[in-house]
Amino acid sequence: xxxxxxxxxxxxxxxxxxxxxxxxxxxxxxxxxxxxxxxxxxxxxxxxxxxxxxxxxxxxxxxxxxxxxxxxxxxxxxxxxxxxxxxxxxxxxxxxxxxxxxxxxxxxxxxxxxxxxxxxxxxxxxxxxxxxxxxxxxxxxxxxxxxxxxxxxxxxxxxxxxxxxxxxxxxxxxxxxxxxxxxxxxxxxxxxxxxxxxxxxxxxxxxxxxxxxxxxxxxxxxxxxxxxxxxxxxxxxxxxxxxxxxxxxxxxxxxxxxxxxxxxxxxxxxxxxxxxxxxxxxxxxxxxxxxxxxxxxxxxx
Ligand SMILES: C[S@@+](CC[C@H](N)C(=O)[O-])C[C@H]1O[C@@H](n2cnc3c(N)ncnc32)[C@H](O)[C@@H]1O
Numbered sequence: 628x629x630x631x632x633x634x635x636x637x638x639x640x641x642x643x644x645x646x647x648x649x650x651x652x653x654x655x656x657x658x659x660x661x662x663x664x665x666x667x668x669x670x671x672x673x674x675x676x677x678x679x680x681x682x683x684x685x686x687x688x689x690x691x692x693x694x695x696x697x698x699x700x701x702x703x704x705x706x707x708x709x710x711x712x713x714x715x716x717x718x719x720x721x722x723x724x725x726x727x728x729x730x731x732x733x734x735x736x737x738x739x740x741x742x743x744x745x746x747x748x749x750x751x752x753x754x755x756x757x758x759x760x761x762x763x764x765x766x767x768x769x770x771x772x773x774x775x776x777x778x779x780x781x782x783x784x785x786x787x788x789x790x791x792x793x794x795x796x797x798x799x800x801x802x803x804x805x806x807x808x809x810x811x812x813x814x815x816x817x818x819x820x821x822x823x824x825x826x827x828x829x830x831x832x833x834x835x836x837x838x839x840x841x842x843x844x845x846x847x848x849x850x851x852x853x854x855x856x857x858x859x860x861x862x863x864x865x866x867x868x869x870x871x872x873x874x875x876x877x878x879x880x881x882x883x884x885x886x887x888x889x890x891x892x893x894x895x896x897x898x899x900x901x902x903x904x905x906x907x908x909x910x911x912x913x914x915x916x917x918x919x920x921x922x923x924x925x926x927x928x
Contacts, residue, residue, distance in 0.1 A: 628667065628694065633660070633685060634674030636702055640728045641672055650689075652767075652822040655841050659822070660685065661753075663692040670698040677707040681767030683715055684752020687745045690719055693738040702733040718744055754827060762799055763830035765823045769798045769862070777921040778802060778860045781894035784916050784923055788812055788892075790855030793884060795844050795877050796820075800828030800837075802858045807834045818842050818849055845876050850884045857881040857891040863899055875904045882908035885928040893924045 630644035634651045648668075649657040671689045675682045686701060693699050701716065703709035709732035713723045720743040721736035754765045757772045764771045770778075778798075782805050789811035794803040797817035806812055817832065818840045819825050825841045832839075842849040859881065861874035878901055881891040891909070895901050897920050905912045909926040916923040 628669040631668045631671040631689065631692065632673070633671065633689065634676070636672060636674040637729065637731070640731050641700055641702055641733060644670060644672060647672065653820055655820060655822070655843055660688040660692060663688070665691050666694045668692045668697065669694060672700045673702070675701045675703040675708055675712060676767055677703070678767055679708065679711070680752040682708050683748040684766065686715065687719065687748035687752070690721070690738055690742055691745055695738050695740045697738050698735065699738050700733065700735050702731050705730050705732060754823070762801070763827040764799045765827060768821055768824045768827060774801060775860060776919055777894040777896065780916060780918060780921050781858070781860065781892060781923055785858070785892055788856045792854050792856035792858065793818065793850050795850065795857060795859040795881060796862050797828050798824050800832040802860065803828070803832050803837060806858060807832065807836060812836060814838065816840060816851055818844055820844070844880050850880055852884045853886045854884050855886065855889050857885060857889070859891070860894045861901070863896070871899060874899060874901065878904050879908065882928060887928055889928045891926040891928070893926065895922055895924070896920060897922050
């Protein structure tokens with residue numbers, strides 16, 4: 628029986644089991660906890676996710692997957708759910724020993740024979756149709772139950788596109804859904820590092836011209852080349868921490884995969900320094916709209 632691991636817990640905070648199977652939906656290629664049979668893992672060490680619904684969902688899946696009597700360790704930074712772990716695990720029927728290390732709480736228990744409240748946690752944190760949006764989504768996914776204002780602004784100003792393109796960091800597929808309204812679009816590759824987002828996008832973008840990829844835009848082979856267009860609302864958080872190089876990496880990848888004359892439509896928070904990164908990579912960079920704290924750029928290769 629294998630040990631499981633979820634995310635990348637700090638080795639200074641917990642002992643990491645050797646040879647463990649990775650289950651994080653943010654690590655392309657990882658196994659899917661929801662597909663893991665009940666009582667089939669020897670143990671689980673989980674860097675518990677920050678959102679309450681997302682965390683309770685992941686812990687419920689993990690507890691179900693661990694064999695009764697197997698060790699379950701959940702840890703999280705104090706200000707990202709760590710202080711709630713003990714109560715949440717107790718509510719699932721666990722007897723918890725808690726410790727504090729390096730601004731983290733570490734909650735350790737053995738998987739009890741009888742678990743409580745698992746189905747409710749799975750329903751609340753699982754894939755679901757968000758009535759207000761009419762779209763599939765899941766807690767934990769970017770802006771999971773609303774349209775991000777930056778994406779909404781881009782949707783207002785995006786012209787009809789044509790040919791083959793990519794949606795980098797597609798989330799639940801909002802931008803592609805709009806792009807595919809143009810009959811001149813032949814193909815769109817949707818790429819996101821979050822498996823849950825890609826799965827939701829597959830529901831939301833029901834179109835034979837769409838292709839879906841669970842992958843990291845930073846990987847050189849993640850995005851096909853010679854494209855006519857790219858759309859993106861570039862991320863600037865990696866694992867919860869602001870990381871400007873992430874969005875800049877997206878811009879560089881867009882410049883790389885576009886054919887000469889191809890276009891990149893990008894929406895970004897106004898404070899992010901994309902212009903300087905774009906200018907040397909594209910023939911033309913035009914700021915099309917600046918409103919409500921966001922900037923929309925059209926960059927021509
Ligand atoms: C600002 S959100 C935009 C989502 C969607 N396009 C929209 O407009 O609602 C950025 C997306 O990029 C994804 N992402 C972050 N880092 C990534 C990476 N290295 N490779 C691929 N996708 C990534 C996130 O999971 C998130 O869904």
